[in-house]
Structures are given as C-alpha cells and as structure tokens.
Amino acid sequence: MTTAIIESIETILVDLPTIRPHKLAMHTISQQTLVIIRLRCCDGIEGIGESTTVGGLSYAYESPESIKTNIDTHLAPALIGMAADNINAAMQRLDRIAKGNTFAKSGLESALLDAQGKRLGLPVSELLGGRVRDTLEVGWVLASGDTARDIAEAEQLLDFRRHRIFKVKIGANSLDEDLKHVIAIKRALCDRASVRVDVNQHWDESQAIRGCQVLGKNGIDLIEQPISRINRAGQVRLNQRSPAPIMADESIESVEDAFSLAADGAASVFALKIAKNGGPRAVLRTAHIAEAAGISLYGATMLEGSIGTLASAHAFLTLKNLTWGTELFGPLLLTEEIVNEPPVYRNFELHVPNTPGLGLSLDEDRLAFFRRK
Ligand code: MUC
Ligand code: MG
Numbered sequence: 001m002t003t004a005i006i007e008s009i010e011t012i013l014v015d016l017p018t019i020r021p022h023k024l025a026m027h028t029i030s031q032q033t034l035v036i037i038r039l040r041c042c043d044g045i046e047g048i049g050e051s052t053t054v055g056g057l058s059y060a061y062e063s064p065e066s067i068k069t070n071i072d073t074h075l076a077p078a079l080i081g082m083a084a085d086n087i088n089a090a091m092q093r094l095d096r097i098a099k100g101n102t103f104a105k106s107g108l109e110s111a112l113l114d115a116q117g118k119r120l121g122l123p124v125s126e127l128l129g130g131r132v133r134d135t136l137e138v139g140w141v142l143a144s145g146d147t148a149r150d151i152a153e154a155e156q157l158l159d160f161r162r163h164r165i166f167k168v169k170i171g172a173n174s175l176d177e178d179l180k181h182v183i184a185i186k187r188a189l190c191d192r193a194s195v196r197v198d199v200n201q202h203w204d205e206s207q208a209i210r211g212c213q214v215l216g217k218n219g220i221d222l223i224e225q226p227i228s229r230i231n232r233a234g235q236v237r238l239n240q241r242s243p244a245p246i247m248a249d250e251s252i253e254s255v256e257d258a259f260s261l262a263a264d265g266a267a268s269v270f271a272l273k274i275a276k277n278g279g280p281r282a283v284l285r286t287a288h289i290a291e292a293a294g295i296s297l298y299g300a301t302m303l304e305g306s307i308g309t310l311a312s313a314h315a316f317l318t319l320k321n322l323t324w325g326t327e328l329f330g331p332l333l334l335t336e337e338i339v340n341e342p343p344v345y346r347n348f349e350l351h352v353p354n355t356p357g358l359g360l361s362l363d364e365d366r367l368a369f370f371r372r373k
Contacts, residue, residue: 002083003043004119006090009076009108010038011068013372016305016334023145025171025200027055032334033064034305035104036367037071039111041084047115048362050308051107052330053275059302060253060276062103071104079108085119087112091279102254102278103302109279110311110358117357124314124358128280131317135349136299137325139165139194140332145172147181151188158192161347162332165194165325167224171202175211183218196222201250203227205234209241216243222269222298222324225249235266245269247298247324252276258286262293269324271300272316274308280315287319299326306331306339309350310358313343317352326350338366 014034022029037049051071057063062070078097082090090112094105113124125131140163142150150168157163168185170178186195197220203211208226215223223244227234229251239246248267252258255277261267270290277283290297299316301309309330316326328350331343339360344351353359 002085004045004084005042006039006079006082006084007042008040009071009079011071012036012038012367013064013068014338014367014370015372016336016370018333019335020144022141022143022333023172024055024143024169025202027058029054029303032303032305034308035064035067035107036307036338036362037107037111039084039108039115041115043119045084045115045119047084047111047113047118048307048358048360049107049109049111049114049311050304051103051275052302052304052308053103054303060103062101067104067107070098070101071108074098075101075104075108084112084115087116087281091281102282103275105278106275106282107308109281110274110308113280113311114357121356123354123356124280124311125317125352128284128315128318132320133317134354135351136313136316136322136328137165137348138329138345138350139163139167139325139327140329141167141169141327142185143169147184150185154185154189154193162345163329164192164348165196167196167198167327169200170197171199175203175207179211179214182215182220186219194221196220196224198224198249199226201225201228205231205238208238212238212242212244220244222247224271225251232264232266236264239265239267247271249300252286255282255285255289258289262289262295267295269296269298271298273300273302274312274315275302275304280311283312283315284318291320296323297321298324299328301327301330303333304330305334306337306343307358307360309343310352310360313350313352314358336366336370338363338370
C-alpha cells in the first residue's frame with residue numbers, strides 16, 4: 001500500500017521577459033510564459049514540473065492558458081487520490097481521459113518524476129534507468145533578425161566558451177534574403193562553429209529544393225523542418241535529395257508521429273522535445289524508435305525555463321548517442337529566474353545536478369513576484 005497519495009495539483013502562469021526579441025518565422029518572442037506545476041503528496045513531498053510552449057497558439061495547439069485550464073479542469077482531478085509513486089498508472093490514466101495535450105502531460109509527468117526522485121533520494125536520470133553522462137553540449141539560437149547582430153552575438157558566445165553550435169532562425173523573409181543571412185553567418189564563423197537552420201515549416205517544397213542545395217553547399221550542417229508537417233511525401237523527397245541532413249521538429253507531435261516518420265524515411269535526425277511527446281519518459285520512447293531506425297538525435301527545447309530544461313536534460317543524459325547535441329539554453333534567454341539553483345552552463349555544456357529529483361527548488365519570493373496576477 002502506498003502512502004504517497006496525490007493530494008493537490010496547482011498550476012501557475014509565470015511571465016518572464018527575454019534578453020532580446022527572439023524572432024521565429026511565425027512569431028517574435030519578447031517574453032515567455034511558463035506554466036509551473038506543483039504536485040503535492042500526502043507524504044509531504046512536492047514535485048515540480050513545467051509545461052511551456054512558444055508564441056501563444058502560433059507554434060502548437062496548446063497555449064499557456066489552455067494548458068492551465070486543461071490541467072485544472074480535467075487532468076488534475078483525474079490524478080488526485082492516485083498513488084504518486086506509480087507513474088505508469090498515473091500517465092496511463094491521463095492518456096485514457098485526454099487525447100493529445102502532450103504539453104500539459106509533460107509537466108505533470110515531470111512533477112511526478114521529481115516527487116518520486118525526492119522520495120527515493122534519486123535524481124530523475126536514475127529513475128529513467130541511469131545517466132550515461134553528466135553534461136550535455138548546448139547550442140544557441142541566433143534569432144535577432146539582424147545579420148551583424150547575430151554574428152556579434154555568436155562571436156561573444158564563442159569567446160565566453162558558452163556555445164559553439166548555432167541554429168539560425170529563418171523562414172520569415174524571402175528565400176534569397178534568408179540564404180544570404182545564413183551564408184554570411186557561416187562565412188564569419190567558418191569552422192569555429194557548427195551552423196544550422198530552422199525554417200519552422202515556412203518553405204514550400206520548391207523553395208526547399210533550392211534552399212537545401214545552397215545551404216548544404218555552403219557548409220550548413222543541419223536543416224530543421226524546412227516544409228510543412230502536413231506534406232509527408234515532400235519530406236520524404238527532401239530527405240532523399242538534400243545534401244545536408246533534414247531534422248524533423250514540428251512533424252513530431254507524438255510518439256506515434258515519430259514511428260510513422262521513421263517508417264516513411266522522412267528525416268535522418270529527430271528533434272526530441274518532452275513537451276511534444278508527453279514527458280521525459282514519453283520522449284525516450286521516441287528516442288528509442290529513432291535508435292531502432294538509425295535516425296540521429298538532437299535534444300531540443302520549447303524554450304522552457306529551468307524546470308522544463310532540467311526535466312529534458314535528465315532524460316537526454318540516459319541516451320547512448322546525442323549526435324547533434326542539445327539546445328537546452330532556455331534559461332539563458334530569460335532575464336529572470338524562479339528557482340534557487342539556476343542550471344550551470346560551463347565550457348559549452350550544461351552540467352546536470354545529481355541530487356534527488358530534478359535538482360531544483362522554487363524561489364518562493366520570485367515566484368510570487370512574477371506569477372500572473
Ligand atoms: C523550435 O522550432 O525549434 C526552439 C528553440 C527556439 O529558438 O525556438 C524553439 C522552437
Ligand atoms: Mg524547430
């Protein structure tokens with residue numbers, strides 16, 4: 001008999017400014033809204049989780065406000081009274097009562113893992129089968145929208161030894177302008193950095209045929225989600241003809257999507273996001289599909305704050321190969337912190353705590369200050 005019954009679940013919206021406007025093809029971010037989850041159990045343990053997306057409803061079907069409403073109204077009532085230490089039973093229940101809603105489920109699964117880790121005195125990575133590394137290489141996203149500013153930002157981050165992988169956000173401007181922008185950045189950084197692009201689905205196939213050719217010839221290492229997730233046949237054709245590898249991001253909205261992309265041969269790299277699979281355990285199911293299919297892995301982000309970032313990191317630490325590194329830089333894009341132990345970034349890497357749970361605690365004063373009133 002368990003003594004760890006889930007007693008209450010609280011969701012809190014927290015609005016934090018970014019260090020500069022972050023321009024994606026579909027939306028410019030100047031603040032991030034984190035959905036923080038506090039899952040309290042009757043043994044006195046509290047698990048914390050985060051369900052965060054980017055750009056309101058412009059990126060995915062869940063917004064911060066809908067995540068909060070759906071947890072408060074549907075998901076939390078289904079979990080309250082269940083055993084907090086049976087994460088299989090809890091998550092299977094959520095899958096039975098709610099279609100999709102992977103962002104909301106991800107924060108809840110993270111909170112359950114954090115609570116169980118604290119209960120057993122184990123880091124979340126150990127609950128997930130054990131870490132095979134303690135650190136993760138972390139890339140940065142250049143998205144100021146200005147070529148000179150992006151180059152200066154990359155140079156500074158290289159000097160600080162903080163990042164040597166740069167993903168350039170494109171797709172908002174004309175194809176020619178975007179290609180000029182990326183090639184100028186690559187020429188400035190040369191072989192001192194890996195330069196990649198994320199088109200966020202904004203090319204059609206005809207643009208992508210040319211875009212991928214030109215970028216591949218100019219030393220761009222990876223092309224993320226060049227065309228719409230809906231155009232599966234086009235993704236398969238691009239994956240066959242692009243000189244640079246194609247990574248699926250928006251195309252993966254579930255573990256089942258990962259399976260069908262792998263079966264169709266629609267990408268040679270998968271962007272792993274806990275939010276788009278339903279949590280740290282769910283994202284590992286996608287990773288294992290990729291491993292079985294010979295698809296390489298990248299540890300991606302929805303620009304979460306420290307809690308979501310470390311929930312992702314604990315999962316990624318367990319993987320055999322993360323060929324393309326990670327982009328777990330979310331906390332560094334924000335001007336403010338709401339935890340007592342900000343993640344440590346040093347020498348191009350994120351150093352992941354080896355303490356119980358996620359390794360974080362909430363800074364109650366800062367949380368009270370930044371929470372949406
Ligand atoms: C995306 O599409 O990859 C992740 C990093 C970033 O800058 O934007 C997000 C979304
Ligand atoms: Mg992307």
